[in-house]
Amino acid sequence: MASSDLAQDLRESAIRRRAIVLEEIAEKESSKLKPGQYAAYWQGYANNGDGLVMYNGTVYQTIVYGTSSIPRGTQVNLTVTSNKLFSNW
Secondary structure, three states: OOHHHHHHHHHHHHHHHHHHHHHHHHHHHHHHOOOEEEEEEEEEEOOOOOEEEEEOOEEEEEEEOOOOOOOOOOEEEEEEOOOOEEEEO
């Protein structure tokens, strides 16, 4: 295997591990928010397709209602209902 292939594989593996960690954190923290709307920051997509947003230093897993591609760190709307979290922009 060429060194560039190995480097690419290592980068992809690191990205997958980061996504898994963010998903685990988001799942644990989602019950701490009260219903309402919050300004959060886009972190990307989880492996299952859910959106990951950061609010007050905590990552939350959301159902995405955005229709365009945005870069990581972009401010988004985080809407919390009694049992679901939504993000849109």
